[in-house]
Amino acid sequence: MSENNKFRSRRDLLKAGAAAVVPLIVPTAVAAFGEQAPITANGGTDPYPIPWLDKNGSHNQPARPDLEPSHIYHFKGLVARCSTFTGMGTDNKGNRIAFGSPTTDYGVMHGDYWAGRTTQNGSFTHI
């Protein structure tokens, strides 16, 4: 047997071995994925946070007349923002307890936003 034949022979042996294993693998793969619904892998429909807020170490920012009102990115729509509430309330033991501070801020966003590689529509509130 020539060197070439020896090599081919070894390769043929590997091929034959692989072919013998395939029937064992395929049913396992089918069992693992066969019942799973087809997926698009386009990402979820949750809105993106505001990316440049990364510099703060979080995607949060206060409400101010010089800052962006929305808390979601790739957004167009209606927005409302507010902060610095003051008010009072009563707990279940009858204690009067104040609420609100300069960092008590809320917001709402309603309209189109981009997620999952397409335009979504919805409303979100920042609490």
Next chain:
Amino acid sequence: MFQGQVVPANQIHDFHPPISPSGLYWTVPVPERGLTISPDGKTFTLDMHDIAVVDQPHWPALDAIATPARMSFKMVWKSTGEPLKIEDASKHFRFTGTRADCQMEAEVAVPAIGFSWKSDPLETSTCAFAIIGDEVNGRYYDS
């Protein structure tokens, strides 16, 4: 929520949704009919019921314990008509709207510690800063 003077040392409760894995900060979906906008666009009413939140009195400390809680609130923004525009091209956002007045009423419950609280009626609250309007940002900024 504060016991006594409104200073950080007196904060006894702080309610907010958890931060999402994507980093989306204290932001949750509003159910259908949760947000009402008047036909003239000058009044927004946000009515949220039984939202899953956490009570994290020592936030922003990293080791602040978060106890599961529920929260309901109603918030009403009313435009004052005073125009306001905020734009930063480097950050790809533009807001065009007006200043507003805003008031809220709320209820919270922390079952694990047997605590609940209800605010006085909406009309008794005040808010120092509020705005309503239109915003575009990100991929919609240049369109």
